[in-house]
Structure formats: C-alpha cells, structure tokens
Amino acid sequence: MSISTKDVRWATAGTMIVDGVTIDVAPGRTLGLIGPNGSGKSSLLRLICRLRKVESGVISLDGVDIATLPRTDIARRIAFVEQQATTEAQVTVLDVVRLGRTPHRGALSPWTALDDQAVDNALSHVGMAHKAHQFWHTLSGGERQRVHIARALAQTPGELLLDEPTNHLDIQHQLEILSLVAGLPVTSIIALHDLNLAAMFCDSLAVLHKGKVVAAGLPEEVLTEALIADVFGVRAYIEKSRFHGRHHIHFHCG
C-alpha cells in the first residue's frame, strides 16, 4: 500500500472532525474522497501530509509511520494542493513552480540541472510551459489550479493530495484538471464535491460522513441510491452511462 490510515482521529475545539478513519490507496491509483460539507475531507488530507497531527491512529507511507519522518522527507514524497491558495506577491508561474523544489534543496545548495528538469517537466505536464513568465495575478482560475498542480509535480512526489481542485472552475476546466490528475503516474487522493466527476475519474471512492468512512470501494459499488439518500439527504437515480460506461447519477428535486 502506498498511503494507508488506520483508525485516525482528529478533533478541534472539542469537536471530532475525523473519527476513526481507515483507508488504503494502492500505488498509482486515484482515490476520491466524497462527502457533504464538513464531513472531514479537507482535515483528513491535512492529516495525511502532516499539516496537522493525528490525535490517535497511524498514517503510513509504504508501511512507515509518517509521525516518525522528518517534515522534509514527507514533503519529498507527498505533495498537497490546497483549495484556492492565492498570493498578492508579484510572482511568475515559474517562481511558483520552482517553490516545489524547496524540500529537495538545502539552505545553501545551488539550483541544479535536476531542479530545472523537474520544473520543466511539471510545467509541460500541465500545459503551462508557454506561460512560464506570466505573472500569477494575470492567470485565470483554471490556469492557477494547473500551476498549483505543476508546483506539486515539481516536488516529484510519489503521492499527490488535492483538496477540491475543481471548485469554482467551469466544466471544461473541471474535466481538464481531473483527467490531467487521473493520468499522472502518481498515487492520488482527491477530495471532490461532484459525485459524477468522482465516478468518472477515480479508481475507488471513500465516502465520509461526520468524520467516519461510511462506504469505500469501486465507484459503482459505493455510489448507490440508498447511500446518497443517507449521506447527502437527496434522492437519486443511478444508471450506467451510455456515453462513458461509468455510473451516472441523476438527482431528483423536491
């Protein structure tokens, strides 16, 4: 297993946000985390890259407890793309992507050809090489998200965590970002709101509800009308799509 969590708990201000979560992600696969607002998706991602410390339970990377790893070692393995992170600094696309090399460099070590290569690869992976010298504040929402992913890829991670990467993007860019991530040769965990996108792009899904995993497995096993009614409180009708062969969810209103 690439990333696994065992009975992980985390609370803030007396409220249990992540309540005994156990998940496994196989190397190279994409796991979708779904669940309503406040179900603990973002918190779980932050626990996995150790931005927060678990209260109990173990998170392991290839069987090694991440609590025993130095922060730099974690950053060399796991890259994290936050939701909507922005800046007012006058940075260019290239500046941002180069930040991804931070965990690989000492305080005094010079920039190397290897760093250049990682940055160039990352930029061309997300199709932003031609905008490398453009300023951050001139980019569209979709472009910013792609630059964040390039910055994460420049870390040359084995694992990539993304917190709702498609939020506030139009449908074209949502599809573009998710097919980009699904095609990357890394293990990824994506927190997603859109159930149809989750069904289309993820190898497996874990459904979080009030901090607990209430279902996990292949998308077609997990996404049932009963579960959607239970967790999201809406009525749904699910069929296999005639277009892409994955499950498609129709929602009833009222």
Added chain:
Amino acid sequence: MNHAISGRGGWRLWLPLAILSLVILLLALGLAVSIGEIAIPLSTSLKALSNGVLGTQFALNTMHEGIIWNYRLSRALVAAFCGAALALSGAILQALLRNPLAEPYVLGISAGASTGAVAVMILNVGYGVITLSTGAFVGAVVAFALVSALAAGAGGGADRVILAGVAGSQLFNALTSYIVTTSANAEQARGVMFWLLGSLGGIRWPDVYMAAPVALIGFFICMAYARALDAFTFGADSAAALGIPVRRVRLVLLGLTAAMTATMVSIVGSIGFVGLVIPHAARFLTGPGHRRLLPAAAMIGAIFMVLADIVSRIIIPQQILPIGVVTALFGAPAFALILYKARRPV
C-alpha cells in the same frame, strides 16, 4: 520581465550591483560626514575615512578629522545600520504575515519597544540591571504578542492585523505618555519626547558597537531563512507542505524582528515607514525572491536612512529635525501609494 524567485540566472549581474550599491552607500556616508554646521569638503572626508580605515597618511585639519571621527561618522553608521535593520524587519513581517502593509511601526512593535525603553529610563524598572535595549525588547515582544492575539481574536486577515496594530500603537503610545507625564521631570520629558520622534542626536561610538552586530547578525540569519520565506508565498500551510518547519521559522524570525526593532528603538527612538516602504522599493528592483530582496532591502534601507539624516540636518538652517519626521514625510505618501496599489480589484 523574469523575476526569478530562486537563484538561477542573473547572478552575473549580482556582483556589479552589490559593488555599485556599496559605492553609493560609501558616498552617502561621505556626504553625511561632510555636511553639517561646519562644512567639510567631501575630499577631506574621504581622506579622513581612508586614513582611519586604510591607514593612509593624508595630512588633514585635526579639528575636521575630530568632528568626522567623533561625531559625524558614528551618527552616519548608526543611521545606516538602523535603516538596514528596519528594512529587513519590514521585509520579514511582510512575508510571514503575507501582508504588504506589515512593518514594526505599523504593527505597534516600535511603540511597545518605546514603552519598554521609557519604563527602564524613567521608572527605573529593573533597578539598573536591565538595560535600555532589554527593556525595549521585552516591550516589543509584549506588543507583538498583544497585537497578534488581537488580530487572531478579530478573525485574522490582513486588514485585521493592521487594525490590531493601530490599536496596539495607540495603547503603547498612551502608556509611554502616561509614564512620561506622571514620572519624568521637565528635562527628562523633553529629552524623551525628542527621542520618541526618532533622533540621531547624541549618537557616539558605543551605539555603533550595539547597532552593528545586531544588524549584521540579523542579516545573516535572515539570509539563512530566505528560501523558507519564499515558501510562505501561499501561506503557512503551503510552506509546511513544502517541508518548512513553520513554527520554528516563525519563532526565530519574529524574535529576530523584535530584537532588531528593539535595539534600534533603544538607540534612535521609533522611526516609522522605513520598514514599510523600503522593502517595496527593493521588491520593485529585485522581484519577490528573498535571496535578492533581503540584501537589496538592507542596502537601500541603509542608504535611505543616511540620506534622510542629512536632510534632517540641513532642511531647516540652524535646526535639526527629528529623523522620524523626515522618514514620515517621505513614508506617509508612499504608504498611501502602496495602500492604493494593494486595493482589491472590484
């Protein structure tokens, strides 16, 4: 326009620029020791400096040499170190708080340091054991802690930090005034009020020996954390995800900022806007990467303060303005400009 945040490319430009700015700083220092009530030719000043530093044997008027060495040079050097330290403090605070308006004066750190220094000076807190600069340091840390707590309590965010800084400055300025009006005699009060506005009068060599190591060591510590500061571009969580030990970096750099501010306040009083405006000017030249920004800010800060000191001495004949008045006259409009540029697009 390619402002590289890391060290690639452009380093061949680096050395000539460093030498150029050093030459400008030396010229500014030369001017500073030449200009005054007794005008000394620049050539005499440069020769005197060369006699002292390089061991040359130019024959010079001993009175001129005495004025240069005993009064004007120490004053100019303190101005330079003070400008560098304040500019570095501003650059650090702007990066860590991700706030273009952050600086020691705006955040109330200078006001807190003043209160601490005044408490030692006039109330004799610490009974002579605690030095002026230690008192200022304690005041600076207390002020920063209070302003941070206020800002966090108000929900965080860039504008909340500034509002909390305004509240903190008002509080500590009031405390300082309270101490001065209730406990100081008339002579002390006049001295303190002049010092509070920022004054380089009465600076002698011992002040240089205090300002120089703080500014120089501060500079090297900042440089060691330059890449960590870059990693804060998208916030603390993003820095942590890049492997930066966020808590340690914050502790070291905020402590350093408090120490640099406190030292300078205890020597020259609180001088506003240098920490705010100079990092922006430097960023305009070097781009946002801290490996270039920090040295540039330190250099420009040093040159600016030396020149501001000259202006404060010559703008009104027969009278010396507090240097804080001069920096505010330049700084307040620049502050307005930055505020205007940082406005959110509607």
